[in-house]
Amino acid sequence: MNFKEATNDLLTSNDHQKVVAAIDFMHDYYFNVTGLSGSDPEKENLRQTPNGYIVSKYCAAHCLVQHERTKRFARGIYEAAKKKVAEIPAGIRILYGGCGPYASLVTSLTQHFSSNQISLVLLDINEESIDSVTKLYRALNVEDYIEKSMICDCTSEDLSTLGEFDIIITETMSAALKNESQIPITRNLVKYLKPDGIFIPENISISAHLGEDMHIRNLNSSEMLEMGEVLQFKPQTLPSKEKIVQLPYPQTPLNYLYLLTKIVVFENEILELSDSTLTRPILLDKVFGQPEFIQFQYLEDEAPGFAIKYG
Numbered sequence: 382m383n384f385k386e387a388t389n390d391l392l393t394s395n396d397h398q399k400v401v402a403a404i405d406f407m408h409d410y411y412f413n414v415t416g417l418s419g420s421d422p423e424k425e426n427l428r429q430t431p432n433g434y435i436v437s438k439y440c441a442a443h444c445l446v447q448h449e450r451t452k453r454f455a456r457g458i459y460e461a462a463k464k465k466v467a468e469i470p471a472g473i474r475i476l477y478g479g480c481g482p483y484a485s486l487v488t489s490l491t492q493h494f495s496s497n498q499i500s501l502v503l504l505d506i507n508e509e510s511i512d513s514v515t516k517l518y519r520a521l522n523v524e525d526y527i528e529k530s531m532i533c534d535c536t537s538e539d540l541s542t543l544g545e546f547d548i549i550i551t552e553t554m555s556a557a558l559k560n561e562s563q564i565p566i567t568r569n570l571v572k573y574l575k576p577d578g579i580f581i582p583e584n585i586s587i588s589a590h591l592g593e594d595m596h597i598r599n600l601n602s603s604e605m606l607e608m609g610e611v612l613q614f615k616p617q618t619l620p621s622k623e624k625i626v627q628l629p630y631p632q633t634p635l636n637y638l639y640l641l642t643k644i645v646v647f648e649n650e651i652l653e654l655s656d657s658t659l660t661r662p663i664l665l666d667k668v669f670g671q672p673e674f675i676q677f678q679y680l681e682d683e684a685p686g687f688a689i690k691y692g
Contacts, residue, residue, distance in 0.1 A: 388489035433562035441481030450657035457646030473547035478535040482513035557640040580616035591635040611677040
C-alpha cells in the first residue's frame, strides 16, 4: 500500500477492514515523518482557555485512529470539496480550524485534487501542531496546497484579512459538546464563510433520554425513553447563548438522564449513537422523585456543557 492507495480506500472503500488498514497506514506514515504518535493521547493535559478546553497535540493525533470518526468526517469533507470544485472550477478555499499535527481530515484531499482546485488555510493553537503539519506536507511534497498556516486561538482570532472561504471545517468536540470549544470556535469561524459555503459539520443535535443505570457502552436507543432535543447547532443558524429548553418529565420508572449526540458531517455522512467517542451516551444525572419538567441550558464558558434545573 502507498499513501495514494490508502487515501483512496479511506474515501471510497466499502470494505471496513480496508478502511481500518488505510487509516492505520496513514497514522504510521505520519508518525514516521513527524515523530508524533497518536497512540498516547494522555501524554499531555488538556489546555484551559476562557472558552473551553483544548486537547493536546497527542490527543489530536489520536483522533485519526478512531476509525469510524475519521472515515465519516474525511468522506463528508471529500464530498463537500467535490461539490464546491464542480461549482467553482477556478478553485476553492478551505479553512481548517484546529487542524492538529496531521491536518488529518484534509490531507487525503491532496491526493485527489490539484493545488489549483483547493487551497488550505490551517489553524491551530499549538505551535507544535503547525510545525508538525508543515513537516508532513513537505515530506508528501504537497506544500503548495497550503495557502497559509497560523498559530491562533480559533475562538477569538480576527481572520478578516484572510477573506472568505468556500468550506470551513472544525472538529474540536467531545460527546454532548462537553468541555471542548466546538461551539465558540464555530461562532467565530462561521463569520468567514461565503453565503453559499459549506460548514463542517453541518449540524450537531443533542437529545435527552431516560434509561437505567448500566454501562453506557452497552446502551442503545431502544433501551431509553427520549424526552426531546435540547440543542440543535447549525452553524448558519446559531442558537443564542441564553437559550433554555424545557422538556416535560414523563411518567416512567427510568431515572438516569443521558445525553445523546448526532453529528451530520455533510449530507449522508452521519455519526450516530456510539459510532465513535463523539456520539457515545453521556450520563448527566440521576433523577430523584418525579419532577414536572427539566430545563437545559448549554453554557459557553471555561468548561462548556449543560446545566440543568428541575421544576
